[in-house]
Structures are given as C-alpha cells and as structure tokens.
Amino acid sequence: MITFENATKVFADGTTAVEGLSLKVEAGTLTVFVGPSGCGKTTSMRMVNKMVAPTSGRILVGGRDIAGLPAVPHRLGIGYVIQHGGLLPHRTVLDNVAQVLRLRGLRKRVARARAHEAIERVRLRPELIDRYPAQLSGGQQQRVGVARALAADPPILLMDEPFSAVDPVVREELQLEMLRIQSELRKTIILVTHDIDEALRLGDRIAVFAPGGAVQQYADPETVLTRPANAHVHALVGRDQGYRSLAFASADAIPTLPLGPVLAGRIRVGEAWELEVDENGRASAWIDRRGARRAPGSQVPPGGSLRAALEAILTSPAPYGIRGDGSGRPTALIEAADVYRALALRNGSLR
Numbered sequence: 587m588i589t590f591e592n593a594t595k596v597f598a599d600g601t602t603a604v605e606g607l608s609l610k611v612e613a614g615t616l617t618v619f620v621g622p623s624g625c626g627k628t629t630s631m632r633m634v635n636k637m638v639a640p641t642s643g644r645i646l647v648g649g650r651d652i653a654g655l656p657a658v659p660h661r662l663g664i665g666y667v668i669q670h671g672g673l674l675p676h677r678t679v680l681d682n683v684a685q686v687l688r689l690r691g692l693r694k695r696v697a698r699a700r701a702h703e704a705i706e707r708v709r710l711r712p713e714l715i716d717r718y719p720a721q722l723s724g725g726q727q728q729r730v731g732v733a734r735a736l737a738a739d740p741p742i743l744l745m746d747e748p749f750s751a752v753d754p755v756v757r758e759e760l761q762l763e764m765l766r767i768q769s770e771l772r773k774t775i776i777l778v779t780h781d782i783d784e785a786l787r788l789g790d791r792i793a794v795f796a797p798g799g800a801v802q803q804y805a806d807p808e809t810v811l812t813r814p815a816n817a818h819v820h821a822l823v824g825r826d827q828g829y830r831s832l833a834f835a836s837a838d839a840i841p842t843l844p845l846g847p848v849l850a851g852r853i854r855v856g857e858a859w860e861l862e863v864d865e866n867g868r869a870s871a872w873i874d875r876r877g878a879r880r881a882p883g884s885q886v887p888p889g890g891s892l893r894a895a896l897e898a899i900l901t902s903p904a905p906y907g908i909r910g911d912g913s914g915r916p917t918a919l920i921e922a923a924d925v926y927r928a929l930a931l932r933n934g935s936l937r
C-alpha cells in the first residue's frame with residue numbers, strides 16, 4: 587500500500603506543485619492521477635520513488651515512511667514507465683529490458699532469459715528483440731517500456747503518461763493489454779494521465795487534480811462519473827457523461843439469441859446475413875445477401891456493459907451485435923432494437 591499523508595511540494599522558485607495530498611493506494615490496485623497539465627500529478631507520483639522529496643507531509647510504502655530509506659534500493663522495488671518508453675537508444679530491445687536485471691546483479695544469461703519472459707508478457711513480437719528503439723513503432727516502444735518496468739517483478743509500478751505518445755487505436759490496444767497484465771499480476775500501480783477516458787477505463791480509483799496541486803475527488807470511476815464532487819470534476823467528466831456512464835450499466839438484461847456450438851463455416855442469421863467463423867471458432871466476417879464480406883465489429887464480452895453492447899451494434903455491418911467469450915469466439919447475438927430498448931429503459935423514456 588502507498589499512503590500520502592498531507593504531502594505538499596513547494597519548489598525552490600515558490601511554485602506550489604502539490605498541496606496537502608492525502609490518499610491511499612491499496613496494494614494490488616491501480617490508481618489514476620488525472621487532471622490538466624501542470625496540476626502536480628507527476629510531482630506527486632515522483633514522491634513515491636524519491637525523485638522528489640515532499641516539503642512537508644509523509645509518504646509511506648507498505649506502512650514505512652520512505653523519508654529515511656536510501657533512494658537507490660528503495661527504487662529497486664518500483665517499476666517506472668514514462669512516455670515514449672524512455673529506452674536507451676544504443677541498446678537493443680532485449681538489452682534494454684535486461685538492463686534493470688543486470689543492475690540488480692543478475693548474470694547476463696539469467697538477465698536475458700528473464701527479459702525474454704517479460705517481453706512475452708507484454709506480447710511484443712519475438713522477432714523485434716534485436717532491434718533498436720528507433721526501429722520500433724511508438725506502440726512497440728511503449729510495450730518495451732512496460733516489459734522493462736515489469737522485468738524485475740517489482741510490487742509497485744509508476745506510469746507517467748505511458749500511452750499518450752501513440753494514436754488512439756494503438757492507445758486503446760495498450761490500455762486493454764495493461765488491464766490484462768494487471769488482472770494477472772495485481773501490482774500496486776499509480777498511472778498519470780490527462781485523459782479522463784483513460785482514467786475511467788483503467789483506474790480502480792481515480793484522483794482528480796486541479797491547478798494548484800489539490801485533489802478534488804478520490805473515488806472509483808463510477809462515482810467520479812455519476813457524482814462529481816464539484817464543478818471542477820464535473821467539467822472534466824461532463825462531456826459525453828451519459829455515454830460514458832453506460833460503461834457501468836450491465837448488458838445482461840438484453841435478450842440474446844444463442845448460437846449453440848459454433849463450428850468453422852457460416853451461420854445463417856435471419857433472412858439477409860451470414861456470420862463467418864474461422865477454424866479457431868472466432869468470428870471473421872459478416873456476409874450480406876450479395877456475398878460481400880464485412881469486418882465483424884466489436885464483441886460484448888461476458889459480463890459486458892451496455893456501452894459494449896451499443897459499440898457492438900454500432901460497429902457491426904449487420905443489425906446484430908455479437909456476444910463473445912472474451913477471446914473472439916461468438917456465443918450469442920443481440921439485436922439492435924433490443925439494445926436501443928435497453929438504452930431507452932435506462933433513460934426512463936420507456937416504462
């Protein structure tokens with residue numbers, strides 16, 4: 587657990603970057619610091635690995651005040667990911683990841699073996715390990731940055747705008763990857779972003795910062811979204827609030843048309859459509875009555891939200907959305923009309 591106790595940082599030039607920060611990040615959870623530029627998110631995060639010392643107040647890690655701990659060994663238990671990955675340009679991917687292990691005194695061969703495992707964990711293509719950072723895409727560099735932070739298996743991870751240098755599609759991919767990794771590893775994570783959607787998607791809890799470095803609200807995403815503490819938080823989440831809140835409404839009440847056992851081939855759906863399933867049981871295309879193949883759209887995972895259901899309908903070329911098993915295999919279909927009915931019921935416009 588990481589605890590901030592009334593932590594304040596005033597820089598030498600008189601700038602108050604952080605003002606009276608008090609919050610707890612429970613072990614195994616992901617807390618997002620979100621807010622506009624310059625409101626003290628990074629400074630707050632850097633207090634945890636002693637890159638910044640608080641002017642007053644305390645930071646405790648696992649119940650111990652870190653003020654008295656030597657910085658270098660303290661940092662060994664903390665992974666750090668920054669924008670663009672922060673990779674060493676003259677080292678290969680493998681050596682970048684192995685480097686943190688070498689610093690811990692592991693022999694070269696052992697460090698490289700462990701680095702391989704970390705690279706696998708972030709699903710970076712193995713053929714990329716001998717490349718240099720400049721030969722990777724932004725998204726790939728970020729994956730290497732995450733692999734490097736995870737390589738030594740530290741209990742704590744600090745992530746400063748880790749996904750902001752990549753385009754929105756890659757960004758969402760990396761966010762989902764992060765959720766998967768976190769569900770396996772259960773690290774204690776602080777992630778800094780200015781993107782409220784990223785905060786809502788990734789955070790177990792969200793701390794909303796305002797200029798001047800004071801936290802306005804610290805709560806779970808649904809509370810921040812549906813009960814913003816004040817005008818500042820409201821301004822941050824206000825836009826598209828109704829749509830965003832659908833992420834917290836269940837899609838379970840939407841009637842489904844079960845598909846039964848799905849084998850490779852085509853499944854006829856209604857008069858006009860066929861769903862094509864590949865040899866791995868995954869939906870590969872919708873085929874219309876003229877035989878044109880179209881991308882199948884997103885799927886509603888088990889336990890998925892009303893927002894996932896709406897997205898499945900909006901991205902589908904057919905008037906059906908696909909419920910999946912979480913790995914791309916369709917299990918049932920939902921109809922657009924039923925999704926719209928569920929939305930209307932939620933909005934209270936149908937009784």
Ligand SMILES: Nc1ncnc2c1ncn2[C@@H]1O[C@H](COP(=O)(O)OP(=O)(O)OP(=O)(O)O)[C@@H](O)[C@H]1O
Pocket residue numbers: 597598599601602603621622623624625626627628629630778780
């Ligand atoms: N070393 C420093 N000396 C003086 N002022 C600083 C220093 N580092 C940061 N600041 C100031 O402290 C304030 C908070 O900065 P910080 O980087 O923590 O904000 P942030 O919310 O992370 O913003 P961004 O998203 O732009 O990184 C800003 O006004 C910044 O200019």
